[in-house]
Amino acid sequence: MASMHDAPTMALVVRQDLSLTTGKIAAQCAHAAVDVVRAARRTRLLERWRAGGSRKVVLAVEDLERMKELHASVPSGCYASLVTDAGRTEIPAGTITVLGLLGPRRAMDTLVRHLETL
């Protein structure tokens, strides 16, 4: 079993310029988590992530532009998934809300080092 120290990490990055409620943030993060798990299905990385305790962090990003920059800089070997809201509650359909990321711990630490936890 992978030790806590090098277990792969999932990061759920939430846009701060939308003023979403706690329930909405939670639902959007859940969506991102499920999508990124599906993106990484049947990979060794996903197995190791689950075996290492499904480590995840929830982080904040200023706005859509910063989120897109982050999305563009995802290194190979990491998985990413942008959540677009269906617009049933709170915000218009098509709004990008959360970026889900999954990767080896070291790569993820480098990628999201500049972000604060939510």
Added chain:
Amino acid sequence: MGFRSFLHRLTAPHPSNKVAHAPVKLVCVVNQSLKMGKGKIAAQVGHASVQAFLEAGVSHPAFVEAWLASGQKKICLKTPDGSAFETLMNQAREQQIPFHLVRDAGHTQIPKGSLTVLALGPYDESALDGLTGHLKLL
């Protein structure tokens, strides 16, 4: 196509033709007594959803397929303390509704073993409403 997915296609059982036609959703019930921050809640709900999705994928594949195809409808509700979880889980067991209870590992904010979130589904929306209709939105 990679060799593994090629092999998988040859050997995997055919996907079930039984598709759930009624609306399908996933419900996450958050334990409010733990006073978790919103990032913590989001992480716990994320964990509950991933586990529920993976487990129901084995036990209730038709519902999971329908849930994914219809945009992963999910809703977050709250309960004042964890005592409601036991009743909800008993009802879910009786009706064969898939569920997953998250027990926190205790790395941040709250004591190890705290019951944070109960995920119910993905399953038939009206059956879930019968269980959780009395709970308030988070």
